[in-house]
Amino acid sequence: MALEICAKAAVGAPHLLGDCPFTQRVLLTLEEKNISYQMHLIDVSNKPQWFLEVNPEGKVPVVKFDGKWVPDSDVITQILEEKYPEPSLVTPSEYASVGSKIFGTFVTFLKSKDAIDGSEQALIFELFALDKHLKTHGPFVNGEKVSAVDLSLAPKLYHLEVALEHFKSWSVPENLAHVRNYTKLLFSRESFIKTVTSDKKYVIAGWGPKVNPLKLGNESTVSLSSCPDLNNLMYLDNPNVIVENMYAAKFEK
Numbered sequence: 413m414a415l416e417i418c419a420k421a422a423v424g425a426p427h428l429l430g431d432c433p434f435t436q437r438v439l440l441t442l443e444e445k446n447i448s449y450q451m452h453l454i455d456v457s458n459k460p461q462w463f464l465e466v467n468p469e470g471k472v473p474v475v476k477f478d479g480k481w482v483p484d485s486d487v488i489t490q491i492l493e494e495k496y497p498e499p500s501l502v503t504p505s506e507y508a509s510v511g512s513k514i515f516g517t518f519v520t521f522l523k524s525k526d527a528i529d530g531s532e533q534a535l536i537f538e539l540f541a542l543d544k545h546l547k548t549h550g551p552f553v554n555g556e557k558v559s560a561v562d563l564s565l566a567p568k569l570y571h572l573e574v575a576l577e578h579f580k581s582w583s584v585p586e587n588l589a590h591v592r593n594y595t596k597l598l599f600s601r602e603s604f605i606k607t608v609t610s611d612k613k614y615v616i617a618g619w620g621p622k623v624n625p626l627k628l629g630n631e632s633t634v635s636l637s638s639c640p641d642l643n644n645l646m647y648l649d650n651p652n653v654i655v656e657n658m659y660a661a662k663f664e665k
């Protein structure tokens with residue numbers, strides 16, 4: 413019987429798979445383990461009542477195991493490994509935290525408006541550490557075979573690549589050749605292609621409000637992720653709203 417999973421729908425396109433890296437991590441695990449699944453797409457700006465009843469915290473992903481909905485990608489992937497041990501995706505404990513600081517440093521750099529605050533260097537430092545690891549142990553974190561840590565890193569590195577390209581015209585430095593090869597390997601896997609959101613614009617739309625919050629006339633900040641329909645860009649037409657940045661205009665059809 414297929415496992416049921418609630419996944420994030422694309423911002424402004426609730427019938428399409430969205431950009432959540434935690435959801436994709438679980439989908440990648442299901443694909444790599446050849447587990448059949450049925451997806452419920454959840455519009456996180458308009459969560460259905462049934463979803464909130466089974467999952468009051470309201471976050472995706474959640475997976476139904478033995479009649480009970482379980483949240484959190486760490487917990488879900490652990491249960492999947494226990495229930496479906498073949499093929500094993502276990503990462504040896506000494507490698508389990510490889511790359512674990514990349515996502516946090518990426519987000520800090522992405523949001524930074526200060527070119528000399530050290531956030532770019534902090535990210536490069538973490539990417540350099542990953543590069544060094546891959547040089548000795550690669551092509552994946554645990555050698556020739558993909559494992560859980562790669563499936564957790566892959567969607568995060570994809571967000572890093574897409575968002576930094578878009579918002580900062582930044583890409584992974586060319587001298588980090590092992591990281592660049594790693595992302596190419598990961599992003600070209602069948603499992604990744606099947607589970608990635610259909611268009612980069614959904615990744616960009618997801619980060620937009622965090623990078624450049626829109627301000628209301630009364631100076632209170634609004635987050636576009638709570639907008640019912642990002643693509644309508646209703647705030648741009650609203651005289652009570654000062655648009656302090658034009659990132660949103662890039663989505664205008």
Ligand SMILES: N[C@@H](CCC(=O)N[C@@H](CS)C(=O)NCC(=O)O)C(=O)O
Nearest residue numbers: 432433434456471472473484485486
């Ligand atoms: N620690 C959680 C994080 C899940 C998470 O933050 N999901 C986001 C989407 S990427 C979400 O559901 N946001 C909607 C909300 O918080 O209302 C995990 O690993 O599954």
